[in-house]
Amino acid sequence: MLRTALRGPARMMRRQVLPRILPAATATQAPAPNASVRVVGLLSSASGLGASARLCIEALAHMGRPVSTCDVSNLFDSGDGVAFRNEESTGFSIGDVSIYHLNPPMLLPGILGSGFTRYRRSFNIGYWAWELDCLPREWIGGLRYVDAVFVPSAFCRNAVQRYTKKPVFVVPHPVREVAQGEWHPSATFRVVGIFNFGSSFERKNPIALIRAFREAFADDCSAELVLKTSQGHRYPNDRDRLAAAATGMRNVHIIDEVWPDSRVLDLLGSADVYISLHRSEGFGLTIAEAIMREVPVVVTNWSGSTDFCSSEHAFTVDYELIPFADGHTDYSEVSEAQWAEPSVAHAAMHLRAVRDAPEEARKRAQRLKIVLREHIRRCTYFEALDRVAKEFGGERAVKPSFISDARSSEHAL
Numbered sequence: 314m315l316r317t318a319l320r321g322p323a324r325m326m327r328r329q330v331l332p333r334i335l336p337a338a339t340a341t342q343a344p345a346p347n348a349s350v351r352v353v354g355l356l357s358s359a360s361g362l363g364a365s366a367r368l369c370i371e372a373l374a375h376m377g378r379p380v381s382t383c384d385v386s387n388l389f390d391s392g393d394g395v396a397f398r399n400e401e402s403t404g405f406s407i408g409d410v411s412i413y414h415l416n417p418p419m420l421l422p423g424i425l426g427s428g429f430t431r432y433r434r435s436f437n438i439g440y441w442a443w444e445l446d447c448l449p450r451e452w453i454g455g456l457r458y459v460d461a462v463f464v465p466s467a468f469c470r471n472a473v474q475r476y477t478k479k480p481v482f483v484v485p486h487p488v489r490e491v492a493q494g495e496w497h498p499s500a501t502f503r504v505v506g507i508f509n510f511g512s513s514f515e516r517k518n519p520i521a522l523i524r525a526f527r528e529a530f531a532d533d534c535s536a537e538l539v540l541k542t543s544q545g546h547r548y549p550n551d552r553d554r555l556a557a558a559a560t561g562m563r564n565v566h567i568i569d570e571v572w573p574d575s576r577v578l579d580l581l582g583s584a585d586v587y588i589s590l591h592r593s594e595g596f597g598l599t600i601a602e603a604i605m606r607e608v609p610v611v612v613t614n615w616s617g618s619t620d621f622c623s624s625e626h627a628f629t630v631d632y633e634l635i636p637f638a639d640g641h642t643d644y645s646e647v648s649e650a651q652w653a654e655p656s657v658a659h660a661a662m663h664l665r666a667v668r669d670a671p672e673e674a675r676k677r678a679q680r681l682k683i684v685l686r687e688h689i690r691r692c693t694y695f696e697a698l699d700r701v702a703k704e705f706g707g708e709r710a711v712k713p714s715f716i717s718d719a720r721s722s723e724h725a726l
């Protein structure tokens with residue numbers, strides 16, 4: 314009750330007060346070559362925002378960049394106790410970089426909570442994941458407080474670039490590659506879907522997923538759907554809608570718990586197929602994580618995931634574009650947007666096809682993993698930071714020898 318009562322004043326402070334007192338980002342010089350990078354975000358959160366920030370930290374550390382971290386999860390009541398690489402800063406100089414893995418509604422409180430002085434001395438980059446083809450006013454206003462924007466997909470870039478002349482670069486989430494052992498189909502055909510209730514129930518569209526599974530397999534207990542969710546206690550109405558959609562289906566299992574990343578990845582590795590019938594995605598992190606485990610994916614053929622999910626290798630689902638409609642607070646200022654309504658019948662057909670020809674489905678998944686791997690290598694955080702430096706007239710950084718040149722490996726496709 315207290316959390317609900319405080320939302321209104323917090324929103325007013327964020328939208329009306331902070332924009333008037335915080336100065337805009339005004340970088341006067343490029344990031345220094347091999348500058349220290351501070352990552353600010355929901356580092357201990359089980360959300361997609363938290364996962365993307367943790368991947369950023371790991372990627373920067375792997376590059377050999379000096380990196381420090383600042384977890385602001387508690388500012389937004391988003392801490393879930395998820396472990397992350399906690400790196401302390403050993404000093405901060407003008408020309409160093411701050412990457413805020415915080416979407417604009419969280420950006421200004423995050424700037425204050427992570428240190429205003431650091432913000433004023435940094436080259437500030439926002440890493441933003443947006444799921445629609447136009448931005449709300451608060452996002453447009455947030456552009457004042459960053460010197461550049463990184464986004465996970467071309468879909469996001471096209472949306473953000475409409476509103477700014479600042480650099481906007483695509484940096485796909487650097488999803489970890491996992492060595493695969495020999496695969497053997499199990500007796501129970503497992504379909505897996507994963508989402509966080511806080512990421513918009515309507516956008517994630519899990520009821521369509523249950524409908525597709527029902528149409529494909531009915532009550533056949535040799536097939537099972539495992540829906541791994543989190544934060545249902547914060548969205549009880551949506552949680553109850555999901556449970557009602559699965560009423561009477563003994564082969565549907567809904568697990569609403571916060572798991573460490575490793576356990577979520579183990580669940581993905583146990584899947585015979587991963588399914589996402591999203592109406593729109595900024596990237597599709599869990600889709601990419603499934604692909605890296607050579608799991609076939611059934612996925613709506615729309616928005617951010619299309620960067621790496623082509624119909625040649627993924628089981629892409631037909632859709633109809635419809636007017637956007639979602640009461641989630643993140644979208645309160647959105648108008649005239651559109652998103653996809655995926656075909657339940659087409660998704661069910663794909664699920665049956667994967668089950669009927671599992672070896673062929675796995676071969677497609679293996680080829681899709683190559684596509685995703687090359688897509689990620691084409692623009693790493695290193696290349697994006699280097700491009701930002703060139704955009705502002707700075708020097709090129711020295712590329713670590715262990716980062717492969719994507720152009721030299723394109724023949725692998």
